[in-house]
Amino acid sequence: MSDQLSNVVVELGFIEKAPAWKLRSKFFPAKVGGYPAWLALKDLPTNEELSCRRCSKALVFLCQLYAPFHDKENCFHRTVFVFVCRDPDCCQENDASNIRVFRSQLPRENEFYPPEPSKDVEPGSESPEAGDFNNLCRICGALGPKTCGGCKVARYCSKDHQALDWKAGHKEECKNPDTISKVSCKGNAKFLFPEFEIELEPEELDTAKEKTEGEVMKEYEELLRSGRVTHQNDDDSDTENDLIDMATKETDKQFQKFRMRLKDYPDQVVRYDRGREPLWVSSSNKPVDVPPCPSCGQPRQFEFQVMPQLLVHLKVDNSGKSIDWGTVLIYSCKESCQSNRNYIEEVAYKQDYSPISQVMKNHPYGAS
Known part of the structure; x- marks a missing residue:
């Protein structure tokens, strides 16, 4: 993708398969599923911030877009992260209570990454990463303040994820603490969405x-x-x-x-069209009175939307109720202001078909 998403031409995002190492933090990816590739590697969103506003359970990472503002020094690197609740009962019509959005940005000179791009090679791709500075949950990749009482090694964001990991195989590996990794391959496969790269190209x-x-x-x-x-x-x-x-x-x-x-x-799964009108799926239930940025008081503007085609790749369909949307609209601070936090919560709206x-x-x- 280009260094900076265009504010003149709509950028369309498409799903592409990519090796997992290419989707790590140091390569500033746009991606779907897997663990979030955190931008700022410290001061991550709290577990409370990454919980569903309906059921209070931990959210699952949905997608992130790398969207720098090169006309702003503190936005040389800039990524917007979207999380959603996995419980289909929390997915209500035209209600985004089950979705949360966070913006992170860094100047070119920062404590985590060199000023020049890293070489696109697998050796050494693990670092720097958020796990170098934080204890992360083995299931979801968020902060993991809780420790397994048995092995004292495995970390979790919540009791729910600890229980999920236990049933997925940690019950056996817990007996050998020296062999336990930071990642639970079996447990997270039951929770995370499939991981893909998002490739962006202009709409013609x-x-x-x-x-x-x-x-x-x-x-x-x-x-x-x-x-x-x-x-x-x-x-x-x-x-x-x-x-x-x-x-x-x-x-x-x-x-x-x-x-x-x-x-x-x-096949588009994302539309990036900062500062302009979304592509509405309905004449009804359009957002009104979008709240201003709580950090600087400036208006929020539309930045991008998640399209319904992404649902095809998430494998969330079942015989009963499923996660669903017509489109998910992301609004962010027009000035992309800096605060004393590395992650600033923005606003999502869910619009469904009439x-x-x-x-x-x-x-x-x-x-x-």
Whole structure:
């Protein structure tokens, strides 16, 4: 990806497989799943900050974007981290209580990394890392203040993660403290999301093919008349059809615009468009009165959004309720201010598709 995400062209993020060593802190990755590749290696978010506001359980790392502001000296390195609760019961419609976001930034001259980029090689890729300065939970990679009472080596953020690790195999390895590693391969596999790199590239719109507002509206009205969402008889990809399947009971004019915009890049998992409008999935439930930055009092602005296609890669589907979203919108301090903390909490909003019943109720065709 480029040194700095563009504020002129929308940057689209796509899932790519990469060896785990390339996704460590010293290479400043944009990534999904696995452990967070912490930017500032000290003063990490507290366990309370990394807990769900609904159930109070530890959140799982979802994704991070490396997004420096090269016009600001203290933002030479800058990463935004997104965490989510794994419990599907905490995933409520148009409610981001189960999602938390943190921003970290560093000047070029800092205590953790050299001013010049590290060579892209595996030897020595482990350091520097947050584990050099902190005790980290073997399950999730957050701060691990709790110690196993048996081996006195394994560290955890919570009793829940200690119990998960115990059942996943620590019960046996606990007998041999000298062989215990900082990472629980079996335990974290049950908790963490699959790990991928996010590759970013500019969105290139084919204006000749882009539909006009009138064309989108006409298609929307035809959908309302039919009373259902249907696949289009054109060259839609299987991935786009998957997206429509997510909304088979839901649609509105805004969703039609959303679908058309994604048509050429249906695999995108992230859209970075700092300071401008998100790509809404619904005409309803748009954020209003976004709170200003508590550190400096300046407004927060839209920075990027997580797209529904990412859910395909997280393997969270089950026969019952699952983690879900139409899109997750990230708002951050417009000035990307510095504070006395290495990690500043920002704001996430979750926007889901509008139920077709509500759309029909509010539209003249609903009465016919």
